[in-house]
Amino acid sequence: KAGVTQTPRYLIKTRGQQVTLSCSPISGHRSVSWYQQTPGQGLQFLFEYFSETQRNKGNFPGRFSGRQFSNSRSEMNVSTLELGDSALYLCASSFPTGGGTQYFGPGTRLLVL
């Protein structure tokens, strides 16, 4: 079974731009969670989607948003990028209804200049 895939793997943007990251969960998994990892703050939970609905949300500003499609694929968007948004963004999926073991993708490395 293929693992969690994330695209793109690397991205460079400038301040003020917006960015969209994509995540394809493991086949059959319906819950997708997003995390941000920075050297200063470590791994932090952004939000979780299940059945196209946001079910949990971390403590991030409204510039961070996401959505989930009917095939369970998910996207997250960051608008008005700031230098501090430079991070590794990780997606994780779980089966069957969330609350189960999460499996992580390789991440998208975002650099904001």
Place this chain on the structure above:
Amino acid sequence: DAKTTQPPSMDCAEGRAANLPCNHSTISGNEYVYWYRQIHSQGPQYIIHGLKNNETNEMASLIITEDRKSSTLILPHATLRDTAVYYCIVRLDTGANSKLTFGKGITLSVRP
């Protein structure tokens, strides 16, 4: 979710067992103990989890004390590829809770 405490780092010799401790003294009766590891700049990798019984899989063994206030992850024969940050996480497994709360983890260095 209960908080976990791990030492910041440890090392072990290649081929020897690596025993990684974790304290979770405020764990509640229905919270699970999960272990993940992260090799530099990669996504975290699931290792093992358990509730109260000891667990073993192809990667590691998880020993949970009887009072469940601490646990130990055992890598039976550490290799250089096991050098990574290991996270011990306590989580309530319900249908509506997928969130994992990561601490700083423990950095394991395996030396030749």
